[in-house]
Amino acid sequence: MGQPGLRERKKQKTRLALIDAALDLFLEQGYEATTVDQIAAAVDVSPRTFFRYFATKEDVALSLHVDGQEAMLAELACRPGEESPFTALSHAVRAMVTMLEEEDLAERARFLKAREVIDNTPALFAGSMRRVMENERQLIAEIARREGSGGDDLLPHFVVALATTVARVGFEFCPPTGVDDLAALAARLEATLALAERSLRPGWDRP
Amino acid sequence: MGQPGLRERKKQKTRLALIDAALDLFLEQGYEATTVDQIAAAVDVSPRTFFRYFATKEDVALSLHVDGQEAMLAELACRPGEESPFTALSHAVRAMVTMLEEEDLAERARFLKAREVIDNTPALFAGSMRRVMENERQLIAEIARREGSGGDDLLPHFVVALATTVARVGFEFCPPTGVDDLAALAARLEATLALAERSLRPGWDRP
DNA sequence: TAATTTATGTCAGCTCATGACATGTGACAA
DNA sequence: TTGTCACATGTCATGAGCTGACATAAATTA
Known part of the structure; x- marks a missing residue:
């Protein structure tokens, strides 16, 4: 039962997904050229949510x-x-x-x-x-x-x-x-x- | 004729005025708290002009x-x-x-x-x-x-x-x-x- | 004075970032 | 199981930084 609970696991998953999606996009098309909206879309999450995980x-x-x-x-x-x-x-x-x-x-x-x-x-x-x-x-x-x-x-x-x-x-x-x-x-x-x-x-x- | 011409002199003047106004505002109310519009207004110049002198x-x-x-x-x-x-x-x-x-x-x-x-x-x-x-x-x-x-x-x-x-x-x-x-x-x-x-x-x- | 260059203003638009409020989903106890 | 609560998320509105396009005004040159 060391498991941190479903909620927490989901959050970690979203967080990593955002990082991975962002890094891939940055590598593909450059940092400046990729928008937060794109990153959020890639993870199927609202842009507002992105900023709840990362301040900038x-x-x-x-x-x-x-x-x-x-x-x-x-x-x-x-x-x-x-x-x-x-x-x-x-x-x-x-x-x-x-x-x-x-x-x-x-x-x-x-x-x-x-x-x-x-x-x-x-x-x-x-x-x-x-x-x-x-x-x-x-x-x-x-x-x-x-x-x-x-x-x-x-x-x-x-x-x-x-x-x-x-x-x-x-x-x-x-x-x-x-x-x-x-x-x-x-x-x-x-x-x-x-x-x-x-x-x-x-x-x-x-x- | 060593003078760089009126146009050039005006530009230098505006440039320094922008720097001075910006620094004073930054000191007064902080960097993040002051907007480009404020700096431009202090020098009586359009915000767009600010960005022609400074990229950011x-x-x-x-x-x-x-x-x-x-x-x-x-x-x-x-x-x-x-x-x-x-x-x-x-x-x-x-x-x-x-x-x-x-x-x-x-x-x-x-x-x-x-x-x-x-x-x-x-x-x-x-x-x-x-x-x-x-x-x-x-x-x-x-x-x-x-x-x-x-x-x-x-x-x-x-x-x-x-x-x-x-x-x-x-x-x-x-x-x-x-x-x-x-x-x-x-x-x-x-x-x-x-x-x-x-x-x-x-x-x-x-x- | 006329023609040409160039600095500036105006406006429209995009992206980043944040606050307010509504909604849906997991957590937990009865 | 069910109902309540906490909290993650979505939606909407807003402001600031920054840029492109085009018009205007001023300085330079002829």
Whole structure:
């Protein structure tokens, strides 16, 4: 009886259907060129209902992205306090990928599609950056808390900014996604982390 | 005959008037709360005309930001080829501030206003990040050219990303802007550059 | 002054997004 | 099973951002 009830299941189903329909349409004819009405029609739902699931047209493409961010924050909260800030953040970044690796096949496909659409749509890219930036504030707060530094200390800002930069470079500019590029993505991320590690002085992230 | 002609002068005047009116309204009542019609009315111009000057409502707030980006690119192009990538980029970042310091008083006030509005408006912040990212592609291309590295080389991506990160941290989170915070801005930027310098291994930005 | 260019105004229309209210469908207890 | 309640959805109306088409007014040039 772990089942969440018919109502809830229907909602989840509609939600995923909306995401899938939206991503397919975005890939086919572009983000700007597809209307909310089209997405709603594809799922056989009123346009008004679309906006009950997603606040904006943007959101439907970025919802998975958000899950990743949350996973990152959650992982950071779990890291032991002795770990140096950047090490902890590295693990948090990796968590985004490992989380995906445990997912459904359909879910992974969905994520890769979303990534492709976002990469090819400036408006969506901007939106994703905005979310990254908002997430960054929380990361900074958490790092500052761990390290007991003041609010106007530059270091936490810099460390977090560097970590998100690494994540960004790692996730960006991957070759055209094939069937399951998750492995390639993970490899690229590791390469970027290694590059960062090798570029920085030991102990740089602690005063 | 150095004069650009009445027509051109009028256009520049209208353009600046639109920017000023928009920024003032954004500061007063918030970005989302002010309509294009209001901005147009404040300058006594039809709403349609507004969109002939700025493609979107966002653009009117971000136009100055764009000038800075262009200055950065221009400065990078001027830097001597022997200079290591990150050093060249540092100077390019500084150019954004020095350019402002040579500007009109009104222009500087405009810039500071714009910065304040952008910082307090997620939507605008996202837009500015998008432009930064688009600019980043050009910076990467230029660095790759200087260094003669291939298109899939991680290093140029990383170096440029780090430079824009420094710029971002340097420009962000300044205390509430007073009359002319340009000096404070410059100081903060220098502090961030110093922090980066001190965190990185010598020669990290060259293979 | 006349002819040509071009900035602006007007209007009509599309899409995104939201509030208000009605309706239908699952949840749950008697 | 049935009846009630909660809530997901549909319908309608509205406003804001943005664009195309065409007319008008102003500046430039001859």
